[in-house]
Amino acid sequence: MTAPNSGTDQPATRDRVRVIDTAVLSDDWYVLRKVTFDFQRRDGSWQRQSRETYDRGNxxxxxxxxxxxxxxxxxxxxxxxxxxxxxxxxxxxxxxxxxxxxxxxxxxxxxxxxxxxxxxxxxxxxxxxxxxxxxxxxxxxxxxxxxxxxxxxxxxxxxxxxxxxxxxxxxxxxxxxxxxxxxxxxxxxxxxxxxxxxxxxxxxxxxxxxx
Incomplete structure (x- = not known):
């Protein structure tokens, strides 16, 4: 199944994300990571972002x-x-x-x-x-x-x-x-x-x- 997007000319999400760095901030109860990545916006430009992800399993x-x-x-x-x-x-x-x-x-x-x-x-x-x-x-x-x-x-x-x-x-x-x-x-x-x-x-x- 193809993931939904806002336009047929948009590339696949995996082609719009370039992971630059992943740092573990905490690995005590569960794992907290800081991910730095470049994301291609809808207008085609690339923007450097960073987000924290908390991984506790499903x-x-x-x-x-x-x-x-x-x-x-x-x-x-x-x-x-x-x-x-x-x-x-x-x-x-x-x-x-x-x-x-x-x-x-x-x-x-x-x-x-x-x-x-x-x-x-x-x-x-x-x-x-x-x-x-x-x-x-x-x-x-x-x-x-x-x-x-x-x-x-x-x-x-x-x-x-x-x-x-x-x-x-x-x-x-x-x-x-x-x-x-x-x-x-x-x-x-x-x-x-x-x-x-x-x-x-x-x-x-x-x-x-x-x-």
Whole structure:
């Protein structure tokens, strides 16, 4: 598939970028690089630029739903970056995590069980997205899945995450309509979670499941 551009006479992007230098600024938790490059503008001129890219690997996220009750499964956990930006730090989110070199569908099955205790049913990938393309390299794989709280074998654990990795998650089960109102009230302000909740709401609306 050819990448979209604003005109048929534009060269391929790879021919418009000349990397001059790449410097590692930090290699602690993840890798922060400064890339200096020449970029060919639309008028044909070349411009020297530099950008920092934060590479933490790709990830996956999932919204579990109970088709019988209409509830979805979310988590609440402390996030330091939001805390230092004025939030109280306790973020309500859809389960998710980094791939760590695993296939996205394989990793999300393990991640959702670690975080919520539930085994996912009817896993379905709905889309992929770059969450902060101006600075972060990460691409997220978005999934929908189902869970059954009535199945005695459907929740082999209590969830909560991996304590050794600093995780301490609270598992929430709320009706989809309540979760959408939580977005309006600012109680859910995580981008990936909002995207999945709205995607599910649109899907249900198309089926006449939401008035």
């Amino acid at each position: 990830g996956a996220t999932i919204l579990l739903q109970d088709p019988h009750s209409g509830k979805v499964v979310l988590t609440r956990q402390f996030r330091m970056p939001t805390f230092v930006n004025g939030h109280d730090g306790m973020m309500v989110e859809a389960p998710g995590g980094l791939l760590d070199n695993a296939a996205p569908d394989e990793r999300i099955r393990a991640e959702v069980e670690e975080e919520t205790g539930y085994r996912v049913r009817n896993l379905r990938k709905v889309f992929e997205a770059y969450m902060s393309p101006g600075s972060v390299t990460e691409k997220l794989y978005f999934y929908l899945g189902e869970y059954d709280p009535r199945d005695p074998n459907g929740r082999p654990g209590a969830g909560g995450g991996v304590a050794e990795e600093g995780e301490d998650l609270e598992v929430l089960e709320v009706p989809l309509e309540d979760a959408l109102r939580m977005i309006e009230r600012g109680e859910i302000c995580d981008g990936k979670t909002i995207m999945l909740l709205q995607h599910l709401a649109l899907h249900r609306l198309s089926q006449g499941a939401i008035a």
